[in-house]
Amino acid sequence: MTGATARAPLLELRDLAVRFTGPDGVARAVDGIDLTVAEGETVGLVGESGCGKSVTTLAILRLVEPPGHIAHGSSVRLEGRDLLALGPKEIRAVRGNHVALVFQDPLSALNPVLRIGAQIAEAIRAHESVTRSTARWRAVEMLAAVGIPDAERRAAAYPHQLSGGMRQRVVLAMALACRPKLLLADEPTTALDVTIQAEILELLDALQRKLGMAVLLVTHNLGIVAERTRRVYVMYAGQIVEEASTERLFAQPAHPYTEGLLAAIPRLEERRARLQAIPGQVPPATAWPAGCRFHPRCPHAWEKCAAEEPPLLDAGARHKARCWLVEEPMRRKK
Amino acid sequence: MSPWRLAARRFRRNRPAVRGAAVVLLLALGAVAAPLVTADPLAQPDPVRLQDRPPSLAHPLGTDPFSRDVLSRTLHGARVSLVVGVGAALLAVTLGAGVGLAAGLAGRRTDQLLMRGVDVAIALPRILLLLAVFAVWEDAPAAAVVGLIAATGWFQTSRIVRAAVLSLREADFVVAARAIGAPAAGIVRRHLLPHVAAPVIVSASLDVGNIILLEAGLSYLGLGVRPPTPTWGNMIMDGKDVLLSAPWVALAPGLALVATVVAFNLAADGLRDAFDPRTAA
Numbered sequence: 234m235t236g237a238t239a240r241a242p243l244l245e246l247r248d249l250a251v252r253f254t255g256p257d258g259v260a261r262a263v264d265g266i267d268l269t270v271a272e273g274e275t276v277g278l279v280g281e282s283g284c285g286k287s288v289t290t291l292a293i294l295r296l297v298e299p300p301g302h303i304a305h306g307s308s309v310r311l312e313g314r315d316l317l318a319l320g321p322k323e324i325r326a327v328r329g330n331h332v333a334l335v336f337q338d339p340l341s342a343l344n345p346v347l348r349i350g351a352q353i354a355e356a357i358r359a360h361e362s363v364t365r366s367t368a369r370w371r372a373v374e375m376l377a378a379v380g381i382p383d384a385e386r387r388a389a390a391y392p393h394q395l396s397g398g399m400r401q402r403v404v405l406a407m408a409l410a411c412r413p414k415l416l417l418a419d420e421p422t423t424a425l426d427v428t429i430q431a432e433i434l435e436l437l438d439a440l441q442r443k444l445g446m447a448v449l450l451v452t453h454n455l456g457i458v459a460e461r462t463r464r465v466y467v468m469y470a471g472q473i474v475e476e477a478s479t480e481r482l483f484a485q486p487a488h489p490y491t492e493g494l495l496a497a498i499p500r501l502e503e504r505r506a507r508l509q510a511i512p513g514q515v516p517p518a519t520a521w522p523a524g525c526r527f528h529p530r531c532p533h534a535w536e537k538c539a540a541e542e543p544p545l546l547d548a549g550a551r552h553k554a555r556c557w558l559v560e561e562p563m564r565r566k567k
Numbered sequence: 568m569s570p571w572r573l574a575a576r577r578f579r580r581n582r583p584a585v586r587g588a589a590v591v592l593l594l595a596l597g598a599v600a601a602p603l604v605t606a607d608p609l610a611q612p613d614p615v616r617l618q619d620r621p622p623s624l625a626h627p628l629g630t631d632p633f634s635r636d637v638l639s640r641t642l643h644g645a646r647v648s649l650v651v652g653v654g655a656a657l658l659a660v661t662l663g664a665g666v667g668l669a670a671g672l673a674g675r676r677t678d679q680l681l682m683r684g685v686d687v688a689i690a691l692p693r694i695l696l697l698l699a700v701f702a703v704w705e706d707a708p709a710a711a712v713v714g715l716i717a718a719t720g721w722f723q724t725s726r727i728v729r730a731a732v733l734s735l736r737e738a739d740f741v742v743a744a745r746a747i748g749a750p751a752a753g754i755v756r757r758h759l760l761p762h763v764a765a766p767v768i769v770s771a772s773l774d775v776g777n778i779i780l781l782e783a784g785l786s787y788l789g790l791g792v793r794p795p796t797p798t799w800g801n802m803i804m805d806g807k808d809v810l811l812s813a814p815w816v817a818l819a820p821g822l823a824l825v826a827t828v829v830a831f832n833l834a835a836d837g838l839r840d841a842f843d844p845r846t847a848a
Contacts, residue, residue, distance in 0.1 A: 294746055298736070299675065329747030341739035346570045346761045355757065356747040391569065407747060 241313035243447050244270040244293070244332075244415055250304035251285070251292050253518070260518035262288045262301070264471035267545075270415065270447050277458040277479065278451045279494070280468035283515045286451045289468075290417040294328050295319075311415070330360040333408035337420040339400035343392040349403045350376070350388025356410040375406040380436060398429035402436065412444050419451045434461060455498055459483055467491050470515060470526040473545065477552040487554035489531045525556070533558060533566050574765075577841040584837020590830035594823075598645040605639035608797045619813035629815040631805050640797035641819045647786075647798040648827060650709060652779035655716040659778075660771040663721035664763065667728025668755065671736065682729065689722045694781070701790035712791045716778055724770050731763045765842035772835035776828040783824055799824045 251263040263285040270276045280286050291297050293309055295316065309316040311331060316324060328334075336342040344352060353372035357363060363371070369388070376384035379402040392400055401421065408416060421437065422430035434457065441448055450462055458465055458479060465482050467475040467490065475488040486492045493511035513530040516522055522529055528538035537557055546559040558565055578584055601608075617634035620626060628637035670681040696719060701707055735741055735758070744754050785791040786800025794801050799820035806817025 291742075296742060296745055325748045325750065327748070328745065329749075334743070334746040336739050336743060338739060342743045344740040344744070344758055344761075347757065348569075355744070355749055355753070359748040359750065359753070404743070407743070410747075 241310065242269040243272045243274075243312060244268075244449070245308075245310040245313075246289075246293070247308040247310070249289065249292060249307045249309060251288050251297055251301055251307075252304055253301040255300060255519070257517070257519045261471050261521065262518050263292060264521070266466075266468070266471075266473045268466055268473065268476075270449055272414070273441075273445050273447050274464070275441065275448045275450060275462045277462035277465040278449060278468060279453065279455065279458055279465060281453060281515050283518070284468045285471040285518075286453075286468055287419050290334060290419050290449070290451055293417060294332055294334060295324050296328075296334075326360065329356050329408070329413065330411045331413055332415045332417065333411070333413040334417045335401075335404055335408045335419065335421050338424045339397060339404045340392060340424075342404050343400060343407075345392055348389050348391060349395070353388075353403070353407045353410050356407050360411050371410070372406070375410050376403070379403070379406045379409075379440070381406075397425050398432060401425060401429075401433050405433075405436065405440070409440060409444065409446075413446060415447045415449065416441075417449050417451070420453070421450075422457070423452070423454070430457075437461075455483075455494060467494070470521050471518060472526065472555060474527065474555040475553065476545070477548075477554075478550075481550060481552050487548045487552060487559055488527075488556045489533055489558070490527050491554075493530075527556075533564060535564055574841040578837050581837040581840060583833045584840070587830040587833030587835075587837065590826060591834060594645055594827055594830070595649060597642050598649050601639070601642035601646060605642055606636045608635060608639045608643040609795050611635055619809055619816065621813070622815060628819045629813065631802070631816045632809055632813075633805070635797075637802075637815060637819050640802055641799070641823050644797045644799040644802055644820055645823065645827070647709065647792050647796065648779045648782060648824070651713055651716065651782040651792075652775045652827075652831070654713040655720065655778045655782075656771045656774040658713060658717035659720040659774060660724050660767055661721075662717060663724025663770075664728045664767050666721065667725040667730075667763075668732055668759070670725065671729040671732025672755070678729075681725075685722045685725055688719075691719070693719045694784070697781070697785060698788070698790060701785060705793070707791060709792050712782065712785070716781060720774065720778065724767060727766050727770055728763050731766060732759055735759055735762055769835060769839040769842060772831065772838050776831040776835070779824070779828055779831070 246266055246268040248265045248267065249263055250261065250265050253260040253262055266289065268278070278286055278289065288297065288301070292303050293316070295303070297303060303317060307317060311327065316327060319327070343349065350369060350372045353375050354365070354368035357368045357371050373384045373388050376388055381387050381399060381402055387395075392403070395403065418437065422433050425433060437448070438461070450457070452458060462479050465477060465479050466473050467482070467488065469490050475482065475486065475491050477487075482491065483495065486495055490511070496509040497511065511530055516526070516529070524539040524541055525531070525534070525543055528534040531538065543555050543557050545553040545555050548554050548559050611634045613634055617630050619632055620630045622629045626636050626638065628641065631637055631640065666681055666685070670678045697715060700715060704711065741754060741758050744758050782791060783798070783800035783803070786793075786798040787804050789801065789804065792798050802820035803817045806813070806820070810817055
């Protein structure tokens, strides 16, 4: 392990911040997050809608469009290379080739007027100077690899002719056509039926092992996180509020927000009348609360939480949480 | 089945639209064949005895005050109307699509500059402008008429295209295309243009009828394409003085004009419904 620690991680975000300038002021959608993904690793990024998960994935590939922008001082490194310093051509060579992105809704991620084979071929031709027919042939291969039966004939189909699960397979084929080292999967199964979800996740697993790629799995589904990831980042209000190994996070969450998320999972064995929910809502990104951003919704909050923003505090065993309880566990209410 | 074929099928099932398209086609055929099947539209075989003659075998639609054959002139007039109508609509739509694409894709500053320009241009009184220009420019060729009508007719298209591009830019499949590293030109060609094509084609086809009417109005006033070249506008002008004694002189080009505009509009409505079934009445 001595050599591994010295090597740069595959993906390293340092103080990544994305701001949107709007009529209500500046929204700090992503507000200084640190995150690393090692080669071949599966990392979860969890949080409610609006916490900045998706914007984070877009920012990694520099796909944030005005009025949004990546703030000065942010750093996104891929194998040590600063992606934010690249020119337009160079960043384009990274997109899809080294880092690929998969969206939530497989229907809207496909162009309705293009045959699916052509859309996969487009990904290949964007990075490799191959002939049309070679790209097409590889697209068919890719379709077969993601488990689409009768791939040769299906390559000529239009997206609307496929089922949701098939479409997500096509989207995966498109993303993986150039064998990227890192896949950013933004809620890849949210729009699908539960049974199809499992299929797609199995497929993703198999492909990941085959291609040896790392996956940053963005989701709000803790079940998926528990099953599929080794490490987890929990995001709230544009910040990372907790990071730990998946096992540790589920066994002893350190941040009250994480506790709330875990308590909100329905369990068969406990027949409660009501589901546990976290009170309140995520505040708007233009007006994060002062102090700890979670304190208005936190059952344990005291004066210090409203006054002073906690840093990511070390809770031991590579476990960090952005909560004063880490330093003052006595404050925890029963 | 490809979305284009689906649209074609919906169009074929729309009977008024198909009839409109058929009339347009027939007219185009007549305009192309005009010099082959009819007499010289400028010939004045007998200015005295053949003046304002009613329809006969030799002159199926009669003759005008200058003893010229009305059928021949009507068919030749279709050439001007179609060339100006279709030509100016195509040119206008190309201009509008270009400006709309540029505004939708460029940064905020360029977008604002272009669109505020369009706001101003849209407020210009188009007809007065054309009247003024052609009143001064007496021997303007047909190409100039096409050009000026197009130059004053692309504003609405640019707005439509810009709006479409702005919403498409955010579409997942466009972001997905960028995320796989597709080059910008390819994204415009493969992901943006096919989606703005439908509204642009509809807008162009709706424009043709209006432009034909506009051109007829100009030439009725003796502007634009001028006599003796037959246009429906100047033919109606010739017929207006003999409206009671020789109604065919004005009626032939007048009916041709109405039929053409109605046909184009039916076809255009059909195109709109074919491309976007939700708007179909």
